Amino acid sequence: MKLLLIEDDIPIGTSLQRVLRSAGYNVVWLRHASDAKKFLASYSFDLLLLDIMLPGESGLDLLGWVRARGDATPVIMLTARDSINDRVAGLDGGADDYVPKPFAIEELLSRIRALLRRQCKQLTASWQVGPLSIDTARRKVAVDGVEIKLTAREYDILLALALDAGKVLTRAQIERSASLLEGADSNAIDVHIYNLRSKIGSHLIGTVRGVGYVLENA
Structure with a gap:
């Protein structure tokens, strides 16, 4: 943010x-x-x-x-x-x-x-997207109740996707929402998404070829 x-x-x-x-x-x-x-x-x-x-x-x-x-x-x-x-x-x-x-x-x-x-029309400090929960007060992430360790950048990108769960976001939208540094490597988003998938489960983040990524909300 x-x-x-x-x-x-x-x-x-x-x-x-x-x-x-x-x-x-x-x-x-x-x-x-x-x-x-x-x-x-x-x-x-x-x-x-x-x-x-x-x-x-x-x-x-x-x-x-x-x-x-x-x-x-x-x-x-x-x-x-x-x-x-x-x-x-x-x-x-x-x-x-x-x-x-x-x-x-x-x-x-x-x-x-x-x-x-x-x-963001969020009522509590915790987001729940399928098996994924995000505690925005403590910046903690868990899948099926098991806490997952993320880097600060991975957390920011995951939260950006969670804010629009079920909606496809382009790389540019993710960069803006996650406040990535200007001039970052164009492959940065792809690398972070790869790392996120390895930690939270590849099935939770979908790819729409030629468009961007989506956090599945079911």
Whole structure:
């Protein structure tokens, strides 16, 4: 999952980026609203973490710009301004959640997971696709109740397929959804799919020749 963090405080931004990456997220960290606009005009993200008090344009200004362009990406506001009026302004401006500073990192991670589940219409932290279960809170995968060890990239690709189980995804769609690094070897997806099949069972991931791959949902 790809997150955009907009936070001008260097110690906070550095710490958040490290923690979020440790939790398995692909994080882009920016310090100014103007830079965020440039990124959002060219790239899509699964969730935005947005500080209200930014230099120049405020986080509320950026939030208004995001929603005005029809972008429904989930937004969590991060700010030391925790008055009722500030919270109302953020939520009424289109934010999905509001976390006042200082906050417990476990609570923030839980709120992130909850919003991402809601975005994908997932009701719990666990996906069940046939014999396959994916615990998105702990990044654990099991087949018929037996835990399977996956690399971070294998997990990301499997989750991308699980989000659209039963639907054929092209290599490009999988790359975007799994947030693979730009310029990756064109055979990277094929290699990871091969490794996934060897671990979870070749029958669970089908190939549609000339199109892409599908996670079987039965």
